[in-house]
Amino acid sequence: MSAFAHPALSVRGLCKSFGALRVAQSIDLELAHGARVGLIGPNGAGKTTLVNLLTGVLPADAGTISLEGEVIDKLKPEGRVRRGLARTHQINTLLVEESVRDNVAIAIAERERVAWSMLRYAKAWRACLEEADERLREMGIMDVADRRVSALPYGQQRLLEIAIALALKPRVLLLDEPAAGVPAAEAHHIHEVLERLPAEIAILIIEHDMDVVFRFARHIVVMVQGRVLKRGAPAEIAADPQVRAVYLGRSTV
Amino acid sequence: MNPAWHALPWLLAIAFYFTAGGYLSLGTSILVYILLTLSLDLALGYAGIITLGHAAFFGFGAYGAALFAIHVNADPLLGLVVATAVTAVFAVVTGMLILHTQGVTLLMLTLAIAVLLAEAANRAYKVTGGDDGLQFTMGPVLGLFRFDLWGQTAYLYTLVILFVWFVIAWKVVHSPFGRSLDGIRQSQARMRAIGTPVWWRLIAIYAISAAMAGSAGALSAQTTRFVGLNTLGLLVSGIAVVMLVLGGTRRLYGAFLGAAVYVVVQDFAAKVNPFYWMFVIGGLLMATVLFLEGGLMEVLDIGRRWLRRLLRGSDPT
16 A cells, blocks of 8 residues: 555644643644645634644644554654654744754754764765755755854745755645745745745645735635634635634634 | 864873973873863753763762772773763763753752762762772783873873873764754754754763763772762862863863863962962953853964964965
8 A cells, every 4th residue: 555545644633722721622634645735813723733733842632643644643743753744933943053054954964864973974964965055055045055044134044944844855844934024025935935845745834924825725724713613725715704704803703 | 274283282282291290190180171071061062961960970980990990800991991881871871860851950950960979979988988088009001001100101091091082072073963962952942843852862962971071080080099079079060161161162172271271270379379279260260251252262263363364474475
């Protein structure tokens, strides 16, 4: 049976509460191979929480998550990453003292399992650096490869964040507001990069900019107060009165 | 960096051997401190493991070497290897208990382990000699070189071991493993997000660092043929941190500079006034922290740049 017999990512009945606050209420979600799913919802709907549950940063109270048929509930965040579930962060967690190139190379070393090498590593590390350059070229930020991240404009930091996630060669990629905080003049660059992401990767994108979501996603999931309110094709969602109400600030739930 | 610079500290160390005279045993203790500080640079400097407990490893290695010499075999190298290995095992066990924590919690836990170990050694006086410590004899190094009265063997033996550890440390910090430690220091969240097993990585460097500190302790015991409870004392942990900060973290050579300057300044200042030498060290440390972000290594950097400019200026090509 090929890996394609299973969806890339499958979530069943995922629950999470912080005390009385239910941030995820029995969430079901499925990402087919190469899917482009947009996750939208007002602030506090639990979108980032969902990403944190999927990546294992937060432990779920109930439910199962499987990656190509393999249940990954028990795995730690790093174990899930090694099985092909990568993410970008809403707030940058880049290694600010390192160069742009090293940020990517360190991730590649991890993916290639050479990050434990201590004594005979020259060749393996050089390969990591070369591949890092390739990734930076794809992102159009090769010209700043030697620059320290702390001296990098914010828009390029966001691109680097995506470059690192791609360097992990994920099967499923969770993009948490990839263009958040980027000035409009630079945002188009990020959108171009999103359009060119490898087709075989299943992608879940969280984004406040509705133009971006509706252009990028072929399927949209609307979350409100920890629950899935609606799901469907972008056109359906855009026309849905309930969704419109939520976005206009009237609570219909 | 021009590779020729790497030869400088070792040439100085060898030159010291021929010119030190009565100061040779002081030189040996500087080398031991360098090794201890170097070990701390791996854990604290590179991996960001906030610790005040390195005395535990130093003392563990020192007592390990002494007890091995007394009860098993007086061969120095064999004793050194055994003491180093058991210290690494001790670090793996204690590291597994504490390395999931960070910051002040971690600091307190490292401190607690060091204090517990010191107290255990104090209580187990039948084994450790308690306050009296242990005095013992060592066989010749490699069966050839006896530890002589002038400390010549002790100095060269320590220098060779320091060199071996330095090469290992240099390789490790520049390896992909070392780069991942840099990452862990800066952002554990980032490293988890790229699939790094952060906890295991920290345990690994903790063990390597501890092995190195254990070697330093073993060398201290073997070269003086004595070990006392002070090797486990908090002062040892504190001095190592001061030496590291003084010299400069994450440079490896910072350990050389910090330890050497500390011991020499202490020696001179104590000669001038035996009661207030701590003032001088304290003042030096404050000045370094306030004005030199990279420690005293920065002074060397400035000197090197100045020298290069001078050489270029006089060179018509």
